[in-house]
Each structure stands twice: as structure tokens, then as C-alpha cells.
Amino acid sequence: MTKITVAVLFGGQSSEHDVSLISAANMISALDHEKYEIIPVGITKAGSWRICHGSIDAIRNGTWETYSTDAILSPDASKKCLLKLVGGKYKEIPVDVVIPALHGAWGEDGTIQGLLELAQIPYVGCGVLASAVSMDKVYTKLIAKMSDIPMAKYIWCDGRTLETEKESIIHRAETELGYPCFVKPANAGSSVGISKAKNKEELEQALFFAAKHDRKVIIEEAICGRELECAVLGNETIQVSGIGEILAAAEFYDYEAKYHNAASKTVIPADIPKETAQKIKEIAEKIYLAVDASGLARVDFFVEHETGRVLFNELNTMPGFTSISMYPMLWETEGISKSELMDRLIGLALQRDNGVRG
DSSP: OOOOOEEEEESSSTTTTTHHHHHHHHHHHHSSSTTEEEEEEEEEETTTTEEESSSSHHHHHGGGGGGGGEEOOOOTTTOEEEEEEETTTEEEEEOSSSEOOOSTTTTTHHHHHHHHHTTTOOBBSOOHHHHHHBBBBHHHHHHHHHEEEEEEEEEEEEEHHHHHHHHEEEEEEHHHOOSSSEESSSSSOOTTTTEOOOOOHHHHHHHHHTTTOOOEEEEEOOOOOOEEEEEEEEESSSSEEEEEEESSSSSSOOOHHHOOOTTTTEEEOOOHHHHHHHHHHHEEEEEEHHTTEEEEEEEEEEEEETTOOOOEEEEEESSSOOOOHHHHHHHHHHHOOHHHHHHOOOOHHHHHHHHHHO
């Protein structure tokens, strides 16, 4: 059997570089080495591309650069290859499919997807449009609003105007949203740059903190409720998993609580009424199709304690594959192993590339 050559991209220049290393290591471990020829390609924090010749553990613990060689992905569609530097010359390494195991900016936002489209190499996950609009919380909410999907109230501002319009922005947040409220960078994942503001002083600090991570800042009303997630798999014909619940060890599920606090837990399946679970699945499918997602996504929700309302929070187009990540765990609960999940994701990438939807 001829093996499929899979390039797994990891690392990257975003604040989620270290999470990407773990996701990629777990994906590589889950790939069937009898079916796939695997080429791990790391991107350093400075943006250099390098083929990793070390172990999976070297990727996981961040020492992979020691065991690497310069390489770049050619945008030449007639080549469909990586260019590896050997003896001062570039050697072409053909690639059948790419797994962009990159989180955050320059990986999950449509940029790497655009490069792969130019190269005409099939890749796992959402396309350029879905990746870009789903990474940007403002545009995701605009699409959700047009699709009549319920969500928390919000406003947004251009981070560059905070110095000159700070008081106006704060006044609007206080009037329309009240305290407490959450302040987030519009383009960031893994809960990076998020703060909970309980008063004007904290709101001002939160605004400038979020603006360090992105040029747009979004402010949302605080929802007193449960945090629930589901996984989606497929192109136009999609499968939605059961529901999982996040039990954050901190006041909210920030980066520290997500990746460094062992007291944070996930519960699968979530103990919720059938009607609530069905509503979550319906909304997940609706927003997935609305943003033109394909391959995979994790969709996050709040369920308000007082009213039981299901509120859409966000859609993540390249969810983590760490040991605590909800996406692979949800599918394992459905009887789909990590190895089978990777097979399906690669199959969906090749299917989309052939123009077959469904």
C-alpha cells in the first residue's frame, strides 16, 4: 500500500505556540504510521520553517529545533512540495496533505490556509473564509446575529482609539452591558488576553491589556451559567457530538485555568436536559454552516442558570488536541478513537480537495 505523505505543521508565531506543540505531538502519535509518511514541520516563534528530525517528545517538550533542518513550503502549485535545504541546495519533498496543527494568529486565521490554497495542497480543517471569520470574534458574532443565533450582548472597539475615546467606550460598556463584563482580544484563542472587569478601573485595565493582543477589542456581558461545548465533524454533511461541560477552577476559564490548573475539569457527557442538548446541537450545526466551516470545529456555549437559555459563545476551527482538550475526548466518548478521528479528518481534506461535498 502506498503511504499518504502528511506534513504536520506546528509551533508558529502566536501566543499559543506551546499549545500547538502538544496538539501536534498528540496528532502525530495518533496517526497510523502504516498508512502515512509523516513529516513534522515546525515554525519557530521567529517564523522560521524547519523539518523536525527528532522524536515526538522533542516536539512536546519544545526542544525540537535542536533536531531540525531548514525547509519551506513551496507556493508553486505545480510542485505541491516542501523544499528542504540539503548541502546548500533545496530538495523537493512531495506532500499529499497538510495538517495545520497551529492555534491562533498566523495559523488558525486563514493565513496558512491561503498559502496552502496557493500551493493547491489539500489540508485538514476550515478554508480561508471560515478560518478568518471564526478567528475574529466580532465577525463571528455578526454572522451569528444575521443567522438569528442567540448570544450574549456585546460591543467592540478599535484598540488603537482607546487613548482618545477611552471614556466614551467605557461609558457605552457600562450603559449597555453593566458589570461584571468580559473583555477579550477579537483575534486570539486559548483564552489569551481575556479579563473579567467588575468596575471602571478594572475595565480600563482590561481594555488596554486586550489591545496588546489584537487591534480590535470585544466587550461582552457576563453570563451567569454553565460552559458547554460540542464537536463538529464533516464538510456539508456533518456530525455533531454529544455535549461536554467545563468546570473551571478559576473564576473563569482563562489560559492559566485551562492549561495549568489541574483542578479544572471536563465532564462528558454533560448532565443537562435532552432538550438543552438538542438545542446546542442545532445551533452548532447552524453556525458551522453559516461560516462555511469544513473538516472540524469545536463550538462553545453558555447555558444561563436562571433562564436555561442556550447562548452561542464562539467557534474554534482548530481545537486543541492536548490531553485535556475537549474535541478529541468528545469523539472518543462517541466511540471514535484518536487514530480513527485523524483518518476521518484527512479523508475530509482529500474529499474537499476533489470537489466532493458531503
